[in-house]
Amino acid sequence: MSYEKIKEEFIKSAEAYINAKxxxxxxxxxxxxxxxxxxxxxGFQDYIMHLNFTLNALVEEHSISFKTLEEANAFQDFMKPTxxxxxxxxxxxxxx
Numbered sequence: 371m372s373y374e375k376i377k378e379e380f381i382k383s384a385e386a387y388i389n390a391k392x393x394x395x396x397x398x399x400x401x402x403x404x405x406x407x408x409x410x411x412x413g414f415q416d417y418i419m420h421l422n423f424t425l426n427a428l429v430e431e432h433s434i435s436f437k438t439l440e441e442a443n444a445f446q447d448f449m450k451p452t453x454x455x456x457x458x459x460x461x462x463x464x465x466x
Contacts, residue, residue, distance in 0.1 A: 384456040
């Protein structure tokens with residue numbers, strides 16, 4: 371499997387996580403909404419752990435093996451911008 375395919379699946383998983391966690395916002399307003407958003411933002415570390423778990427699972431699922439440290443570093447460099455943008459997406463629209 372190509373790195374691009376792993377990236378696509380990684381992004382889909384991250385977006386599904388965000389959407390699921392934000393779904394209750396639609397039914398809330400006022401202080402309940404503020405409290406829900408605050409609790410959501412408190413879960414940022416859990417989200418980062420989810421991203422790490424997902425990426426590791428995708429690498430394993432698709433039998434990606436790195437024969438050298440350079441290959442592993444190249445994959446890490448390839449994924450780093452995506453990981454960063456997906457991490458920021460967690461707070462998108464909630465923090466000014």
